[in-house]
Amino acid sequence: MSTEPSTGSRREPTSRDLRRWRRYLANERAEAAVYRDLAQRRRGEEREILLALAEAEGRHESHWLDLLGDQVGKPLRSDVRTRLLGVLARRFGSVFVLALAQRAETRSPYSTDEDATAAMAADEQIHEEVVRGLAARGRNRLSGNFRAAVFGANDGLVSNLALVLGISGSGVSQHIVLVTGLAGLLAGALSMGAGEYVSVRSQRELLEASVPAESAREAVPLLDVDANELALVYRARGMSEETAEARAAEVLRIGVEPKRSTPATEDGPADEHESVGTGLGAATASFFFFASGAIVPVLPYLFGLSGWTALLVAAVLVGIALLGTGAVTGLLSGGPPFRRALRQLAIGYGAAAATYLLGMLFGTGGAG
The missing domain is CATH 1.20.1260 (Ferritin)
Incomplete structure (x- = not known):
């Protein structure tokens, strides 16, 4: 042009x-x-x-x-x-x-x-x-393990900040806050890793169950041309009756079903397997990224800070991290990174503030 x-x-x-x-x-x-x-x-x-x-x-x-x-x-x-x-x-x-x-x-x-x-x-x-x-x-090549990593980091940041603030709001000692934060880190990371492994493995097994069996392809030359049972296979895969009959007639004419029969049944599962990722890879990424996120709210307490100072430092550090993960997610999804970053920040701070208020309500006082 x-x-x-x-x-x-x-x-x-x-x-x-x-x-x-x-x-x-x-x-x-x-x-x-x-x-x-x-x-x-x-x-x-x-x-x-x-x-x-x-x-x-x-x-x-x-x-x-x-x-x-x-x-x-x-x-x-x-x-x-x-x-x-x-x-x-x-x-x-x-x-x-x-x-x-x-x-x-x-x-x-x-x-x-x-x-x-x-x-x-x-x-x-x-x-x-x-x-x-x-x-x-x-994105397809990244989305499986990357999804687990981003979700793991966000969950670690938000859940452990909420846990630390909730416990602090109840008025307990700083030692208990630190121990609770570390326990939340380990429990959450293990739970996320195990859950991600089971989820991805189950999803891959479902996809593998949808891939046509090789034995069915080998049986094509032996089919009865008049009965044309192969058309039922294509109809079961979602083709209309007319399209299925025409496709089956073509396959029977050449005597063998092509390796890639339709994008919906051959190309699709292959791409979906790639985007899902591996169970072990997703579990590992989820564990370590949850832990890397969950350690952030605990850092001020590990360095000896206490009271409102520790809470404010934890909130600022988590806020910076949430802005970063939100921006990265926005970039990869093709969306506006600044808007996604602010959304992540609002969600994280909202959850943490609600938990802190509940801690104050059921506890004995604030951070002190």
Whole structure:
């Protein structure tokens, strides 16, 4: 699709126009470099897709060069977000960078800029979907153990802060608060690890039970062509009667069922297995990340702080950690990281405050 400017007379560009075009030019060059850097860390189809995105950004670069003509001037720096993307792409080349790139593509100003062509605006919208697809592949590879890690850390932060504040609110001694916090850490980490292992193992077993048996594939050449029992298999997998009959007739004609019969029955379980993760990996991640989160509210007491000072330090440390996990979750999900961070903070502080008030209600006094 062409990105040439529309025909007809054009007004004389103002100094503001030139600054804006130079900024667009710098951003296009930086984005192309990001995609090339990411492509160096990929192979096969993903590498080709990233290089094609870089080539498309090059076409947009040419558009702004044509408009600027001999007024290109000294090369400008791209905006802060694009420079950050470039640094991350060179250092890590991970799904985090793709998630950031996805958000960057959504902020393209071309749809409202009269100097950008409709084709360029459409390109940016398509780029967003392309990057979303690439990021989704990375999220699938991470989501099993990463889900356990993030949930484990959040549960550790919130539950142990609530436990520590609740016990403190009841007016007990600092020694009891410390012992209770450590007990909550161990009990919660073990419970989370065991629960995650059982959950993931059960989910994988359910997925494995849905994969077609090899013996059924071997029986295909022996089936009665007239009875066409194979159609029942496809109908049981969700196909309509007509589609099942046609598919079964085709399989019987060639005498063997292809390895990958339908995306719903073959490709799906494979991807789901990958996104679920392994039982042991999820349990280990859940245990250690719960423990790493749960130790944060206990740290002030381990270092000898007490009373309101210990409570405030614990709340601040947990708040910082909740903001971090919320932002990371937002980045990976393609959502606004700042909003997700604030949501995590509000939920954690809300639970802790409620538990502290209950501790005061049923105990003998506050932190003292």
